[in-house]
Amino acid sequence: MSGDGNLRVGIVGCGGIARSHGRAYAADPRVELVAVHDVSSAAAQSFADEVGATACDSLADLAAQDVQLVSVCTPPGTHTDTTIALLELGVSVLLEKPPTVNLADMDRIARAEEANPGAVFVVFQHRHGSGAKRAHRLLADGALGAPQVAVCETLWYRPESYFDPEWRGNWAGEGGGPTLGHGIHQIDLLLHLLGEWTTVDARASRVARPVEFEDVATASVTFAGGAVASVTTSLLSPREVSRIRIDTTGGTLEVEHLYGYADADWSWFPLPDAGTAASNGADPGLARAPGAPEGAEQDVWRASAGEDVPSNHAAQIHDLVGDLLAGRPHPTTLASTRPTMEFVTALYASALQGRVVDRGDLTPDLPFYRSLDGGLSAEQVSDRMTRV
Ligand SMILES: NC(=O)c1ccc[n+]([C@@H]2O[C@H](COP(=O)([O-])OP(=O)(O)OC[C@H]3O[C@@H](n4cnc5c(N)ncnc54)[C@H](O)[C@@H]3O)[C@@H](O)[C@H]2O)c1
Numbered sequence: 001m002s003g004d005g006n007l008r009v010g011i012v013g014c015g016g017i018a019r020s021h022g023r024a025y026a027a028d029p030r031v032e033l034v035a036v037h038d039v040s041s042a043a044a045q046s047f048a049d050e051v052g053a054t055a056c057d058s059l060a061d062l063a064a065q066d067v068q069l070v071s072v073c074t075p076p077g078t079h080t081d082t083t084i085a086l087l088e089l090g091v092s093v094l095l096e097k098p099p100t101v102n103l104a105d106m107d108r109i110a111r112a113e114e115a116n117p118g119a120v121f122v123v124f125q126h127r128h129g130s131g132a133k134r135a136h137r138l139l140a141d142g143a144l145g146a147p148q149v150a151v152c153e154t155l156w157y158r159p160e161s162y163f164d165p166e167w168r169g170n171w172a173g174e175g176g177g178p179t180l181g182h183g184i185h186q187i188d189l190l191l192h193l194l195g196e197w198t199t200v201d202a203r204a205s206r207v208a209r210p211v212e213f214e215d216v217a218t219a220s221v222t223f224a225g226g227a228v229a230s231v232t233t234s235l236l237s238p239r240e241v242s243r244i245r246i247d248t249t250g251g252t253l254e255v256e257h258l259y260g261y262a263d264a265d266w267s268w269f270p271l272p273d274a275g276t277a278a279s280n281g282a283d284p285g286l287a288r289a290p291g292a293p294e295g296a297e298q299d300v301w302r303a304s305a306g307e308d309v310p311s312n313h314a315a316q317i318h319d320l321v322g323d324l325l326a327g328r329p330h331p332t333t334l335a336s337t338r339p340t341m342e343f344v345t346a347l348y349a350s351a352l353q354g355r356v357v358d359r360g361d362l363t364p365d366l367p368f369y370r371s372l373d374g375g376l377s378a379e380q381v382s383d384r385m386t387r388v
Contacts, residue, residue: 006032007321010067010091012059012082013074014038014047017096017313021071022051024317031321035065063089069324072096075167076175080105083120084112092118094320098184098344099337101175103362104370106341109334120334121320126189127332128319129311131266134304135193135253143300144268145250150229152190152244154183155237160209162235169211176372177204177213180344183233186242188340190231193246196224197343199358204351206385208236212378214385219347231347253301263308268301348372352384 009025011018014036025033037056038044048055056062062070063086071094072082080100083093087109099122100106113120126132138144156178167173174181191197199222204214219231227246245254251270255261309315316332323330346357349368362368367375376384 005325006030007069007324008032008034008065008067010035010037010053010056010062010065010070011047011051012037012062012070012072012086013078013096014040014043015073018047018071018073019050020313021073021094021317022047024312024314026051027314028318028321030325034067035062037062059085059089063091067091069094069320075173076101076181077173080109083109087112087116087118087120090117092324093120094123094317095120095334096123097188098175098180099334099341101180102369102371103338103341103345104364106334106338113334119330121330121332122334122337123313123316124185124188124192124332124337124340125260125313125316126185126311127192128309128316129261129263130307130309131255131261131263132189132192132311133309134301134306135255135266138300138304139193139246139248139253143304144253145248147194147223147225147227147246147248149247150190150194150227150245152186152229152231154178154186154233154242156182156235156240156242157238158209158235163209163211169209169213171212171371171373174213176344176348177211177217178215178235179204179217179233179347180372182235183217183231184340184344186244187231187233187343188337190229190244191339191343193244194223194225194227194229197339197359198222198224199356200343200346200350201356202347202350204348204385206382212381213373214351217347217351219350221343251299257311260310260312262310263305266301268299270299270301345369345372349374352376352381354384 009031011021025031033051033053035054035056036044036048044055069092070086073096074082076098083095086093163169200219202219204217206214207216209215215236216234221229240258242258243256253268255266257265320330342362345362345368350357352374373381
């Protein structure tokens with residue numbers, strides 16, 4: 001920490017999302033954003049001027065600015081080497097999603113984390129809004145009943161021109177398709193809320209876009225807790241929506257938004273009839289908000305409402321800075337995101353091998369452990385993804 005007890009931070013990769021990190025750090029009086037770095041020195045200098053930080057020529061120069069935490073905001077394929085280099089320079093890392101482009105890289109970072117003093121946290125901002133925190137707590141406590149059925153949708157629209165940049169639309173540039181790059185936000189939240197997944201039965205389809213991977217993926221998922229879910233990710237959906245719906249023995253919990261939710265985007269529909277709920281063995285019951293008079297009972301969801309914190313970078317960075325300064329563990333660790341990367345890996349393995357993939361199949365012997373195309377040729381991938 002700096003002399004006045006603030007956290008000294010840096011940012012690597014000075015493109016689009018670095019601006020969200022820069023704004024979140026600037027808004028937090030406990031933080032000093034001191035240094036930035038980019039392979040393009042022009043990009044680094046113009047971002048440094050914007051945020052009032054020093055532009056550094058290398059990761060070593062950045063670490064020499066006595067930073068304790070560095071946001072890695074570079075393209076996915078560069079995350080692993082950049083993060084390992086920063087760990088070896090003695091700093092902690094806030095790594096943008098997707099943490100890596102395969103499980104092998106994720107395990108390389110985990111080994112570097114083990115061998116060095118710093119820690120790695122991953123940006124999954126939708127875990128950090130007040131709605132997801134309430135949902136996570138109430139589901140874990142059983143207060144909303146037991147999850148039985150879930151739907152997880154990332155229905156977005158990207159025109160052909162979106163894939164014009166050379167690095168887009170191909171395995172080499174992106175590491176994976178929209179399941180890795182776009183749907184992963186909703187998939188991570190679904191898994192965060194429902195716990196251990198067990199099997200994935202998926203189809204990845206290339207319906208319309210000029211890409212090497214899918215533009216639509218659908219999957220059936222089972223969970224250790226007994227729930228089943230369907231997961232759809234599409235880049236062909238003009239009315240865009242990001243949605244998670246969880247039907248429990250006590251009611252329906254739902255969040256519908258696009259790139260970030262507030263409390264108003266969440267809803268809870270309790271079983272309408274308490275007798276029916278009781279016969280399911282899990283009456284969600286009624287609860288009174290603290291201090292509310294008798295007769296002012298509300299359902300458990302309403303009764304748990306507190307400060308409305310939207311799910312954005314500021315929400316996660318606020319939590320992370322507070323945890324680091326207080327010496328508390330921060331929950332969104334690299335390890336906590338491995339189930340999400342395992343799910344993404346299983347989806348591609350299932351779709352490209354045409355079988356149900358069990359969590360236990362994801363060993364280093366599986367080709368998909370090292371690359372999400374499973375080492376298949378472009379023709380083999382095309383054959384599988386475009387077969388009708
Ligand atoms: N959490 C979110 O909601 C969210 C939203 C958008 C993007 N992202 C993620 O943020 C990351 C960056 O995406 P972006 O849209 O800002 O990309 P971008 O192309 O706008 O910016 C990336 C920057 O990194 C620089 N760069 C590339 N390789 C580098 C290296 N090895 N070392 C240093 N700098 C390097 C580039 O010059 C560029 O300035 C990706 O992982 C992406 O998935 C997350």
